[in-house]
Structure formats: structure tokens, C-alpha cells
Amino acid sequence: MKHEYDIAVIGGGPAGLAAAEAAYKAGVKKILILERDFRLGGILNQCIHNGFGLHTFREELTGPEYAGRYIEKIKATEVRYMLDTMVTDLKHEKDGTKTITAMNKEEGIITISSKAVVLAMGCRERARGAMNTPGYRGAGIYSAGTAQLYVNIHGQMPGRSVVIVGSGDIGLIMARRMTLEGARVKMVVEIMPHSGGLKRNIVQCLRDYDIPLKLGHTVIDIKGKKRVEGVTVAAVDENLKPVPGTEEFVECDTVLYSVGLIPENEITQKMGVTLNERTNAPEVTKALEIEGTGVFACGNALHVHDIVDHVTEEAVNAGNNAASYVLEGRVKDDAKGFVDSAEKNVYKPGVDEDKMTCTRCPNGCMLTVLKNEDGEITVTGNLCPKGEAYAKQEYTAPERCLTSTVRMGGIKYRSLPVKTSKDIPKEKLRACVEALKDVEVFAPVRIGDVIVKNVAGTGVDIIATGSIE
Amino acid sequence: MEDVIIIGAGVTGAAVARELSKRELKVLVIEKNSDVCEGTSKANSGIAHGGYDALPGTLKARFNIRGSLLLKQLSKDLDFAYKQNGSLVLCPEGGDRSMLEVLYKRGEKNGVKGLEIIDKDRLKELEPNVNDRMTGALYVPTGAIMCPFSFNIALAENASVNGVRFRLSTEVKEIVKEADGNFRVITDKGDFLSKLVVNAAGVYADKFHNMVCPDKIRIDAVKGEYCLFDKAVGDLVSHTLFTLPTQKGKGVLVTPTVHGNLLVGPTAETVEDKEAVNTTMEGLAQVLDKGALSVESLPARKVITSFAGLRAHEAGGDFIVGENKDVKGFIDAAGIESPGLTAAIAIGEYVAEVINGILPSGKKADFIATRKGIPSLALADDEERQQLIKKDPAYANVICRCELVSEAEIVQAINRPLGATTLDGVKRRVRAGMGRCQAGFCSPKVVEILSRELGRDAMEITKAGEGSDILKGINKHEA
Numbered sequence: 001m002k003h004e005y006d007i008a009v010i011g012g013g014p015a016g017l018a019a020a021e022a023a024y025k026a027g028v029k030k031i032l033i034l035e036r037d038f039r040l041g042g043i044l045n046q047c048i049h050n051g052f053g054l055h056t057f058r059e060e061l062t063g064p065e066y067a068g069r070y071i072e073k074i075k076a077t078e079v080r081y082m083l084d085t086m087v088t089d090l091k092h093e094k095d096g097t098k099t100i101t102a103m104n105k106e107e108g109i110i111t112i113s114s115k116a117v118v119l120a121m122g123c124r125e126r127a128r129g130a131m132n133t134p135g136y137r138g139a140g141i142y143s144a145g146t147a148q149l150y151v152n153i154h155g156q157m158p159g160r161s162v163v164i165v166g167s168g169d170i171g172l173i174m175a176r177r178m179t180l181e182g183a184r185v186k187m188v189v190e191i192m193p194h195s196g197g198l199k200r201n202i203v204q205c206l207r208d209y210d211i212p213l214k215l216g217h218t219v220i221d222i223k224g225k226k227r228v229e230g231v232t233v234a235a236v237d238e239n240l241k242p243v244p245g246t247e248e249f250v251e252c253d254t255v256l257y258s259v260g261l262i263p264e265n266e267i268t269q270k271m272g273v274t275l276n277e278r279t280n281a282p283e284v285t286k287a288l289e290i291e292g293t294g295v296f297a298c299g300n301a302l303h304v305h306d307i308v309d310h311v312t313e314e315a316v317n318a319g320n321n322a323a324s325y326v327l328e329g330r331v332k333d334d335a336k337g338f339v340d341s342a343e344k345n346v347y348k349p350g351v352d353e354d355k356m357t358c359t360r361c362p363n364g365c366m367l368t369v370l371k372n373e374d375g376e377i378t379v380t381g382n383l384c385p386k387g388e389a390y391a392k393q394e395y396t397a398p399e400r401c402l403t404s405t406v407r408m409g410g411i412k413y414r415s416l417p418v419k420t421s422k423d424i425p426k427e428k429l430r431a432c433v434e435a436l437k438d439v440e441v442f443a444p445v446r447i448g449d450v451i452v453k454n455v456a457g458t459g460v461d462i463i464a465t466g467s468i469e
Numbered sequence: 470m471e472d473v474i475i476i477g478a479g480v481t482g483a484a485v486a487r488e489l490s491k492r493e494l495k496v497l498v499i500e501k502n503s504d505v506c507e508g509t510s511k512a513n514s515g516i517a518h519g520g521y522d523a524l525p526g527t528l529k530a531r532f533n534i535r536g537s538l539l540l541k542q543l544s545k546d547l548d549f550a551y552k553q554n555g556s557l558v559l560c561p562e563g564g565d566r567s568m569l570e571v572l573y574k575r576g577e578k579n580g581v582k583g584l585e586i587i588d589k590d591r592l593k594e595l596e597p598n599v600n601d602r603m604t605g606a607l608y609v610p611t612g613a614i615m616c617p618f619s620f621n622i623a624l625a626e627n628a629s630v631n632g633v634r635f636r637l638s639t640e641v642k643e644i645v646k647e648a649d650g651n652f653r654v655i656t657d658k659g660d661f662l663s664k665l666v667v668n669a670a671g672v673y674a675d676k677f678h679n680m681v682c683p684d685k686i687r688i689d690a691v692k693g694e695y696c697l698f699d700k701a702v703g704d705l706v707s708h709t710l711f712t713l714p715t716q717k718g719k720g721v722l723v724t725p726t727v728h729g730n731l732l733v734g735p736t737a738e739t740v741e742d743k744e745a746v747n748t749t750m751e752g753l754a755q756v757l758d759k760g761a762l763s764v765e766s767l768p769a770r771k772v773i774t775s776f777a778g779l780r781a782h783e784a785g786g787d788f789i790v791g792e793n794k795d796v797k798g799f800i801d802a803a804g805i806e807s808p809g810l811t812a813a814i815a816i817g818e819y820v821a822e823v824i825n826g827i828l829p830s831g832k833k834a835d836f837i838a839t840r841k842g843i844p845s846l847a848l849a850d851d852e853e854r855q856q857l858i859k860k861d862p863a864y865a866n867v868i869c870r871c872e873l874v875s876e877a878e879i880v881q882a883i884n885r886p887l888g889a890t891t892l893d894g895v896k897r898r899v900r901a902g903m904g905r906c907q908a909g910f911c912s913p914k915v916v917e918i919l920s921r922e923l924g925r926d927a928m929e930i931t932k933a934g935e936g937s938d939i940l941k942g943i944n945k946h947e948a
Contacts, residue, residue: 036867086867089851101851105862109855127907129774132696136747137776139892139932139939143909150913155944156927181944225744226936242750253941266870405944413917413927415944437945 001107006030006326007319008100008114010087010267013042014308015299015315016120017070022319023118024077028326032112033074033081034102040074040081041067042122043145044308048152048417048465049173049403051200054361055309062403064417064466066308068447085110090117090270092293116294116322119268119282120315123261123300128222131165131259135222135231144170144258151177155405155415159254163231164188165219167195167202169306171258176205180404180433185211186252189233191218191240196260198306199366200359204400208426218242219255228253261304271295279303287321287335288314296322305339307362314339356394360386367391399423402432406451408468409442416441417465418451424458431456443468471497471663472828474654476641476677478502479510480617480810481802482669483624484817490631492821492830497663498625498633499656501640503934504894505887506621508671509809511897512746512778513693514735515726516709517613518808519556521576521584528788530579532812532819537581537611539814547627548842549619550727556612556709557587557596559603559720559763564713569607576609583610598705600765612709614727617810618897619842622887624814627840629886631833636661638934641670644680646796652681664828665798667820672743672781674789674803682793688804690743690779693735694752696760699771699905703729710763721759723767728900733760733767735778748775773905780806790816792823800824843881843899847873868918869911871904879915883922890923892916893933912939 006028009016012035020031039045044052047063054060057069074081082104089101100112125143142150142158148170150156160183164171167190175185188206193216195202206213214233220242221232235246263281273282273290281302288296298318299311317336324331358365367381369391379391393399401423405415424432435456445451445468452462473489475482478500489496502508517540523530544551560566569586576584585608592599592606629635636658643655644666654661668677675688698705703725712720719737726732736752753775761767783789783804793799800823802816809816844857846864857864863877882889882898889895892902895915902908902915916939920927931937942948 036870084866086865086870088873103854103858103865105858105865108858108865109851124906125909127773127909129697129907130772130905132753132769132772132775134748134750134753134775139937142912143906146909146912150940151944154913154927156940157942157944157948158940160941160948182942182946220750221747223747225746226933227938413943433945 001110003032003110003112004030005032005112005114007032007116007118007322008098008112009033009118009120010090010100011035011042011120011122011301012037012040012081013120013122013299014044014067014070014311015122015301016042016118017067017074018312018315019118019120019298019319019322020079021070021073021077022316023323024079026320026323026327028323029078031079032114033079034085034087034100035081035083036086038084040071040083045466046145046149046152048405049177050401050419051362052308055307056312060401062417062419062465065447068467087267090267092271092295096294098295116296116325118318118322119295119297119301120299121264121267121301123263123304125170126257126260126262128255128257131257133165133219133222136225138224138226138228140224140228140254141222142254142256144168144174144256147174147256148177151181152405152417153415154413155407156413157181157183159183161252162186162254162256163219163233163250163252164256164258166190166257166259167197167213168258168260169197169201171256172197172201172205174256174258175211176209179209179211180429185209186250187212187214187233189214189217189219191216191236198362199357199364200362203357204359208400220247222255228255231255261300263301263303265301268297286337287331288318288337289321289325289331294325310339356391358382358387358390360390369395371395398426400426400429402429403465404433404436406436406439406441409440416445416468418462419465420455420458421461421463424460428456428458432458432462436462441468470651471495471661472830473497473665473667473824474499474652474661474663475667475669476654477508477669477671478505478625478635478637479508479669479671480506480621480624480813481671481805481816482667483621483628484813485667485669485802485820486628486633487624487631488817488821489824490628490633491833491836492825493833494828494830496633497661498628498635499639499641499654499661500635500637503638503891503931504889505625505635505637506618506897507933509778509781510617510621512695512776513617513807513810514722514724514732515615515617515810516556516722516724517551517615517811519576519609519612520579520581520808521572521607521609523579523808525575525578528790529808529812532788532790532815533808534580535815535818536808536811536813540613540615540811543814544615546838547623547840549623550616551613552615552727553611553613554708554725556609556711557592558607558609558711558713559592559599560605560713561715561762562602562604564604564715566605568713569605572607581609581611584608596706596708596710598764598766599710600763603763614709614724615810616727620810622898623840623842626886627837630837630840635887641677644677646681646799650797652798665800665824667800667802669802671805672779674781674801678801678803681796681799683795684793686789686803687784689739689782689784690745691782691806692738692740692745692752692777692779694748694756694775694777695732695734696753696756696772696775698731698733698768699773700729702768702771703731705731705764705766712763720762721756723760723763728903730773733757739782740779743779746777746779748777752777774907782806788812788816790819792827798827843878843885845899846875846878868914869901869904871906871910872900874899874901874911876918879918880922883919890919891931891933892919892939895919916940
């Protein structure tokens with residue numbers, strides 16, 4: 001089957017959705033999104049935690065909710081999308097058109113000619129193999145994202161007693177998720193002297209649950225022929241080499257790796273483009289174009305972003321630039337391109353100990369909180385009023401938004417993501433999870449539907465953050 | 470009562486089984502693991518050796534040469550990946566160049582065709598990325614690379630189709646020679662009687678041999694660690710590179726794999742524990758350091774996984790193949806270390822001859838000599854893909870994105886004779902999970918497909934048999 005489009009977007013995750021929407025708004029009507037999964041949204045579907053959208057929507061959303069907003073936007077346009085469709089090839093023809101080969105069950109092999117292409121394939125995780133950790137290769141060794149899929153989508157526990165290698169954000173998020181769902185997370189080991197994750201996640205995913213973060217440590221051996229039985233953790237020196245004599249055996253049945261992401265660019269290479277050795281991504285112009293090709297790249301396929309809001313912003317640029325390429329034959333001179341995170345707000349040991357990190361937004365302001373004799377609290381270090389409110393709340397009665405899952409009725413091993421409609425007292429988190437233990441929901445469910453009223457007597461409802469059709 | 474019981478479904482056991490399946494014999498293979506190809510056969514260099522290395526007159530030389538001759542045709546008959554890429558034995562600066570001559574002569578004597586000693590210039594032409602400190606090489610054009618998994622699986626599948634029965638997850642505990650001359654093979658799943666026993670138990674072959682034979686053998690497990698590199702650097706070399714041993718010790722090989730990765734290893738360390746297939750910090754460092762002696766630009770960042778295998782080294786240094794002189798009907802295929810993969814089919818052939826001498830039987834008229842592998846989406850061109858999808862739409866559902874493996878292939882891997890029942894079983898049959906993300910993306914999906922096709926709950930799906938469960942219960946509930 002042959003198709004013709006003005007812009008073909010490879011990947012229907014946050015980058016692809018935002019690029020397609022931006023290009024449509026810029027006036028291009030024949031746009032196609034190619035998505036290999038059975039639904040749009042990409043990795044956000046399994047990122048059921050909150051913290052998304054503070055820049056884009058000025059509110060705190062979960063991953064599925066953030067994706068949901070863009071899916072709604074796309075559905076309101078004439079942009080077409082093909083699901084369950086795998087792109088296998090991309091050619092830049094002599095006449096300038098781009099030919100994409102893809103396949104799906106209905107049409108078999110599909111050929112798509114397009115004037116411009118947006119690459120939005122996202123990224124993949126580095127695995128244990130890439131770290132070359134010595135030891136056995138039994139069951140129980142997973143990438144954090146694999147565990148995230150098991151827990152959040154399938155409602156299955158990949159283990160009960162966990163050591164997490166690497167303090168990347170997915171690892172930290174999974175430390176909390178697995179703890180809340182009934183596992184014991186023994187520690188997070190990070191080879192660097194500082195964490196790779198956001199301060200907010202150190203506070204809300206580790207400290208809230210007393211999970212130790214071992215900086216300057218790494219796993220040097222994995223024991224367990226059939227299933228993981230434990231790991232040997234050792235301190236590392238300034239060259240990141242293990243220090244003899246510091247070895248400690250930690251019993252566990254699971255090792256999760258959260259050690260970085262690599263842009264996914266197999267399709268880019270099919271064009272004959274050589275990837276940058278360091279970034280594993282194509283070289284692009286300021287306007288995100290692989291020079292002279294009309295092929296644009298954005299999102300995590302181009303470089304790994306800390307937050308999805310930046311992915312969206314960059315993808316909008318890519319979409320706009322692809323639109324000018326199609327409509328005007330060239331990108332604008334003042335075209336916008338890369339969106340980088342400002343310096344990442346990572347947790348610094350020793351420096352940050354006596355202070356408090358505001359978790360209301362990704363800024364992660366470092367707050368200093370003083371209490372005078374009258375019990376009056378003053379807050380400094382905050383960039384906005386949210387910081388002051390947060391510090392006062394955190395000082396007197398800390399509150400958290402709970403994100404979790406409930407079972408989908410009638411479908412084995414499928415979960416619906418849910419959250420508390422408002423923050424609840426921290427000490428109520430476990431009671432709320434317990435209250436969801438045997439909850440089953442049946443179709444149809446829409447984002448925002450109330451699943452449990454007044455959960456665990458908190459006065460707060462549990463609402464759906466995903467849908468079942 | 471069986472005619473023959475074969476202990477072990479590794480490549481040797483499977484090769485013997487396939488040879489015996491050509492005859493009117495009742496044959497049972499007993500394997501302690503949950504799948505075939507679970508021991509030494511799954512973790513080795515994947516090389517079909519030319520045969521220059523083995524000392525003339527040894528069984529190693531004999532079966533290596535014969536195996537090397539047969540493999541190419543067999544790879545077509547049984548549809549497993551095999552490629553004659555040629556090997557090079559490199560001589561480093563300070564190495565004993567006369568050793569190349571020794572190997573050349575030994576190879577000639579063994580009947581290896583096309584051997585040539587080449588100088589540095591020619592070497593650089595053949596392998597531009599080889600280290601400058603290499604002064605020349607022995608060129609072995611008949612050297613080849615192959616997929617050890619699909620080889621082993623193809624042999625076993627074909628044997629099974631031709632009537633050999635396999636009892637997997639069954640561990641032999643004891644073998645008793647009974648008064649009537651038959652053998653009682655006692656396992657954890659009951660007793661089996663047989664006229665003959667073939668001992669193809671890999672690193673455990675000494676245990677079974679010594680149970681029934683008055684002469685004793687000793688098999689040491691010699692661990693070999695490897696690093697496997699991303700396909701992005703699979704073309705760093707095109708031949709299989711060996712290095713002459715120097716005073717500093719034996720080198721490691723650097724080779725493309727038949728699937729386009731780069732493989733470097735193995736180390737050699739004798740270990741007490743015959744299940745110790747763990748890699749070590751020292752071992753992996755050695756692999757990378759020694760590999761860099763052959764190819765300086767070896768990119769350590771492109772390692773996608775590492776693994777270790779155990780070679781079954783017999784104290785005498787040669788294979789032990791044949792009927793025991795004291796125990797009638799007990800046939801060893803023991804001490805099968807390198808070049809065991811190459812030699813396996815020749816060993817199978819020979820053992821079948823020996824058995825025919827003891828227990829003559831007719832040839833099966835309806836023997837099926839060929840076997841078709843699972844059509845691979847990754848290897849098909851667009852037109853072939855279209856046909857595959859037309860016949861089975863599940864070919865369009867890509868499960869493993871790194872290796873481009875579809876749902877259709879995984880379903881076939883599970884439902885074939887001796888089909889996969891585990892994650893590793895699927896991986897070795899169709900390569901789902903073999904790629905650069907090392908099953909991160911596909912394993913949850915493969916678990917689901919295994920669960921559906923086998924009619925088992927997802928909680929019962931394992932990585933490689935009992936005790937290697939992947940999941941530990943459901944959210945919010947106790948395990």
C-alpha cells in the first residue's frame with residue numbers, strides 16, 4: 001500500500017504528538033504519525049507518577065494525563081495516525097522526497113512518501129550488559145523502565161527485595177513505586193559522588209521511604225544462578241574503580257538498572273546518516289534538521305531531556321520548522337531549535353542536607369526554613385510563592401499526591417493508572433494503597449473519573465489518570 | 470526398555486540423537502535443564518574450526534576435520550546460520566613466528582585445505598583494523614562462524630521429528646548396570662531402562678562415566694568469559710582472529726558472529742563449581758585488554774553483554790569417544806571441549822557407527838533429512854516480508870525491536886517440536902532479546918506470548934526453568 005503525506009512523524013510519544021500538532025497549526029494538513037504501539041502516548045503511558053506539565057500546562061499531571069492532553073489535541077485535527085505500525089526503513093530520494101517503509105497487520109508492507117519527516121522515536125535504556133557488571137545472569141535483573149512496565153501496566157511485581165543501580169530519575173521513581181506496591185527497596189547505589197536524579201525525586205521517592213542512597217558506590221557482582229540472590233556493593237575511588245575492602249553483600253531478589261538513556265536511531269541510520277559517537281544521535285542544524293534533507297529530529301531521539309515539557313517545546317520547534325520546509329521550501333532564518341534543560345537540579349550531598357527542596361515544580365528551589373520563638377516560619381530561597389507555601393506545609397504536615405494502579409476488570413494483568421485528586425498527608429500513603437488492593441474497574445473509564453470516593457478516610461478521592469475504552 | 474539413552478541434550482547429545490534417528494532404534498534423550506542447548510553449547514565462541522590446531526592422530530583432529538567438512542552442507546539441510554569467513558592466526562611482535570609454520574604443517578597433515586602464511590601487508594589488506602604489532606598470520610580460509618544455538622536446536626528438532634524422544638528437566642541421579650546387561654538410569658522423575666547409554670553430559674560426563682566404569686576419568690570445568698559487542702561494530706573485523714600464544718600467555722579471539730555482532734574472548738580458568746557461569750571483574754578486564762592486543766580500537770563502550778561458558782576439559786587432553794572397554798554398552802562422548810562444536814556431528818556419526826556395531830538396526834525408510842528453520846523477518850526483504858505478513862499477520866507485530874523479531878516467529882518458536890518454554894528458549898530460537906537493549910523492551914511481551922501459547926499463568930513463566938521465575942506476584946499483594 002502506498003501513501004503520500006506532507007509530513008510523516010515517526011513516533012507517537014510526547015515528541016511526535018507535539019511536533020504533529022505544531023505542524024498542523026502552522027498550516028500543513030497532510031500529516032501522518034507512525035506509532036508502533038497499540039496506542040499513542042509513548043513511554044508516558046507507563047510513567048504514571050506526577051510531576052509532568054508544570055511548564056506546559058502550569059499544573060501537575062501524571063504521564064498518561066499529559067499524553068492524554070496531546071492525544072485529544074491530535075484527535076481534534078485532521079492529522080492521521082497509524083498504530084501498531086513499525087517503521088523499518090527511511091530513504092532520502094534524489095528528488096528530495098523521503099520514502100518510509102513500515103508494516104502493520106492490516107496493510108502488510110506500507111510505503112509512505114513524504115515531503116518532510118520528523119524523527120521522534122525517543123530513547124532506550126542502557127542495560128546491565130552495557131555496564132558490564134560481572135556476575136551471574138539469572139532472572140531478576142531488569143532495566144528500571146522494564147520494571148515500570150510490569151508494575152504500572154501489567155500490575156505485576158518483578159521482585160520483592162530490590163537494589164537499584166544508578167540514581168537516574170526512572171530508578172528513583174521505581175524505588176517509590178515498588179515500595180508502595182509491596183516490595184522492599186534495600187538501597188540505591190550511585191557510582192558518582194552526586195545523584196543523577198532530580199532533587200524532588202530524592203526527597204519524595206527515597207527520603208519519604210527511608211531508602212538509603214549510596215553515593216560513590218557500585219555493584220561489582222551479582223549472585224544467584226537462577227534468580228538474583230544478592231549483590232556485592234563496593235565504594236569507588238576518584239577513577240570510579242572499586243576500592244578493595246569496602247565490599248558489602250546485600251541480599252535481594254532483584255536488581256534494577258537506571259543508568260542512562262540512549263537516543264534510538266536505527267531508522268535514522270537507514271538514511272545513511274552517521275550518528276554522533278558520543279550522543280548516539282544525528283547531527284542537526286540549529287533548526288533541528290539533518291542538514292539539507294528535510295528530515296527533522298526532536299525529543300529524546302535527539303538528546304535525552306530531563307523533563308517532558310522540554311521535549312514538547314523542542315518538538316513544537318521541529319514541527320514548525322518541518323512546516324516551513326513544506327510550505328515555504330526552507331526553514332526560517334530565526335527558526336527555533338534545541339531545548340535544553342538548564343542546569344539540572346540534582347541533589348548535592350553535604351550542601352543540601354540542612355535545607356529543603358521545594359517539590360512543587362521542576363525548579364526544585366533550595367529553601368532555607370527558619371522558625372522563630374513564636375513558632376513563626378520564614379522561608380527564603382524560593383523563586384515563587386509556591387515555595388513558601390510548600391515549605392510551611394512540609395514543615396508542619398507534609399502532603400503527597402499518591403499515584404498507583406487498580407486492576408482492570410475482565411483483563412488479566414492490566415492496570416488502570418490512578419491518583420489522589422489532591423495531596424494527602426504523607427502518613428496516609430500506605431493506607432490509601434491498601435484501600436486500592438482489591439479494587440477492580442470496568443470499561444468505560446475516562447481520565448478524571450472517580451474510582452474510590454474518600455479514600456481511607458482522607459476526604460480525597462482516587463481518580464483515573466488513564467482511560468479504558 | 471529403550472535401545473539407547475543419551476544423557477545430555479547439548480550439541481554432542483543432539484548430534485548423536487540425530488544420527489541415531491536415521492535408524493530403527495528407540496532413543497531417549499535425558500536432559501536436566503528445561504531446554505536443549507543449556508550448558509557448554511550455549512556459551513562458546515561459535516566457531517567452526519579449520520582443524521590446523523589439533524595434534525594429528527588425536528580424536529580432536531579426526532572429528533574436527535570431518536565436522537568441518539560436513540558443516541556447510543548440514544547448515545543448509547537443517548537451516549542454521551553458518552558462514553565461512555576464514556580465520557587468521559596472528560603472530561605478534563616478539564611472537565615465535567616459526568609457530569605459524571608448525572601450525573601450517575600440522576594443518577596440512579590434518580588435511581586442512583588452502584592454508585597460507587601471509588605477511589604483514591597482506592594481513593592489513595585482509596584486516597585493516599588489526600593491530601600494527603602483528604607481523605604476519607596463518608590464513609585458514611576454511612574457518613567458519615556459526616550460530617551454536619540454532620545448530621544445537623536444529624539437530625535436536627530434527628531428531629525429535631524423526632522419533633527420538635526428549636525428557637527435559639529430568640536429572641540423572643544414578644546409572645546401574647544390571648545383571649541382564651541392561652542399564653537402569655535413575656532420575657529425579659523415575660527410572661528408565663536401556664540397552665545402551667551414551668554419556669554426553671558435558672562437564673558432568675566424568676560423574677556418569679565413573680559411576681559405571683572401572684577406569685576413571687576426570688573432567689575439569691574451564692571457564693571462558695566473553696564480551697559481546699553491538700552490531701554497530703560488528704564489521705570491525707571480518708575474519709576470526711586468533712593470536713599465537715606468547716610468554717605472556719594465550720590471547721583471546723576477536724571475531725564477527727554469524728549474526729553480525731563482534732565477539733571477544735574467552736579467558737581460561739579452571740573452576741571448582743561446575744555451574745559457575747558467572748563473569749568476573751578480572752575476567753572481563755582480561756577479555757577487553759587482550760582483545761585490544763589484536764584490535765586496538767576495540768570499543769569497550771559498545772559491549773552489549775558479557776557471559777561465561779564452561780569447557781569440559783578431560784585430564785588426558787583429548788576427546789573420549791567410544792564404548793568403554795570394560796563396560797559393554799556404555800558409550801562415552803566425553804571431554805568435548807574446543808573444537809567440540811565443529812566436531813559434534815562427526816562425533817555423532819561415529820557414535821552411531823559404534824552403536825550399530827553393538828546393536829545392529831535397519832535404516833529408517835522415512836527419515837526426514839532436512840528441517841526448515843523459522844522464517845526470519847529481519848533477514849527477509851520487503852517482498853518476502855509482504856508474503857510472510859500475508860500468510861501470518863503476526864509477522865507485522867514486532868516484539869523485539871533491536872533484532873526485529875515478530876510475534877509470529879516467537880509463536881512458532883514455542884509451538885515447534887521441542888519448542889521454547891522459557892524466555893531464554895525463545896531468545897535462542899529467534900533472537901528476541903539478543904540485541905542492544907538486552908530484552909528490556911521485549912521481555913514483558915515475550916512473557917505474555919509464552920503465557921498465552923503455553924496456557925500457563927504469567928507467574929509460571931521462567932527465564933530458564935525452575936527457580937528462575939521472572940515475576941513475583943501482583944501489586945499490593947504478598948508474593
